[in-house]
Amino acid sequence: MALINGTDVARDITEQTTKRAYEFEQRTGRKPCLAAVLVGEDPASVTYVKMKRNRSAKAGIESRFVQLPAETTTEQLVAEITKLSEDDGVDGILLQHPVPGHIDERAAFEAIAPGKDVDGVTMHSFAAMAFSEPGFHSATPGGIMRLLEAYDVDLKGKHAAVIGRSPILGKPVAMLLLAKDATVTICHSKTANLDEIVRTADIVVAAVGKPNFITAIKPGAVVIDAGYNEGNVGDVDFDQVADDASLITPVPGGVGPTTIAVLLEQTVSAAIRRSEDM
Numbered sequence: 001m002a003l004i005n006g007t008d009v010a011r012d013i014t015e016q017t018t019k020r021a022y023e024f025e026q027r028t029g030r031k032p033c034l035a036a037v038l039v040g041e042d043p044a045s046v047t048y049v050k051m052k053r054n055r056s057a058k059a060g061i062e063s064r065f066v067q068l069p070a071e072t073t074t075e076q077l078v079a080e081i082t083k084l085s086e087d088d089g090v091d092g093i094l095l096q097h098p099v100p101g102h103i104d105e106r107a108a109f110e111a112i113a114p115g116k117d118v119d120g121v122t123m124h125s126f127a128a129m130a131f132s133e134p135g136f137h138s139a140t141p142g143g144i145m146r147l148l149e150a151y152d153v154d155l156k157g158k159h160a161a162v163i164g165r166s167p168i169l170g171k172p173v174a175m176l177l178l179a180k181d182a183t184v185t186i187c188h189s190k191t192a193n194l195d196e197i198v199r200t201a202d203i204v205v206a207a208v209g210k211p212n213f214i215t216a217i218k219p220g221a222v223v224i225d226a227g228y229n230e231g232n233v234g235d236v237d238f239d240q241v242a243d244d245a246s247l248i249t250p251v252p253g254g255v256g257p258t259t260i261a262v263l264l265e266q267t268v269s270a271a272i273r274r275s276e277d278m
């Protein structure tokens with residue numbers, strides 16, 4: 001078993017991003033700008049947004065923070081995001097998921113202008129991922145692909161099992177794996193023979209949101225744990241599967257850091273593209 005070091009991969013990505021952000025500032029006289037929108041005060045979300053803003057600052061990216069009360073309506077949230085979409089000083093928009101249950105999250109995501117969807121959450125970005133057209137990747141799926149690339153994991157003809165089908169994680173990562181010629185099985189809560197499928201997979205991507213849910217894999221499989229459960233606990237029972245895995249991501253230090261690295265990278269790309277379009 002070998003560990004996939006997400007912190008190292010993220011550092012390499014962010015080193016490049018920092019250079020590109022600096023060049024952008026030299027050329028345009030301003031820093032790339034990421035707007036983070038948080039609805040409510042869920043402590044985990046507050047922490048994630050703080051991490052994203054800290055990492056932005058270190059990379060030379062300005063960040064704006066829009067914090068809205070938990071009672072915010074869909075209409076109010078859509079109006080706030082639309083304002084950011086139309087604001088020339090904003091290059092990227094991140095709406096932290098999840099939003100409170102009374103809000104139509106899809107409607108809120110779709111208020112993000114496609115050119116500013118640096119977190120890859122819109123239908124526009126999803127379609128680009130599904131059709132292998134240029135566009136922004138969902139941050140976590142994009143980060144997962146970078147981990148697989150950095151460790152030279154060959155996906156062609158391999159069986160990849162994705163556990164989870166959420167719009168910004170399971171579904172898009174399945175599309176990105178498919179684009180690399182993997183044979184992809186998407187499993188979810190209604191999947192009848194989940195254990196059996198996971199045990200035949202060469203690559204396992206766990207994105208269910210259930211702590212220590214995956215307990216058995218095929219010997220030699222590559223395991224990517226995209227779970228972020230309370231207390232920094234992943235979806236994979238690391239101790240149970242580590243010996244069988246050829247490569248495995250730890251939690252923390254696996255998928256999390258590359259998620260943020262891809263968000264920042266795409267923010268700088270958005271800034272550059274917008275400056276060229278003007």
Ligand SMILES: Nc1nc(=O)c2c([nH]1)NC[C@@H]1CN(c3ccc(C(=O)N[C@@H](CCC(=O)O)C(=O)O)cc3)C=[N+]21
Binds near residue numbers: 140
């Ligand atoms: N629109 C949206 N986009 C997201 O990308 C998004 C989101 N909503 N909502 C919440 C999840 C969660 N998420 C994490 C990012 C980094 C770490 C991360 O870097 N964690 C560190 C540990 C951090 C610590 O030590 O507390 C690590 O894994 O090494 C974790 C979780 C992004 N998410």
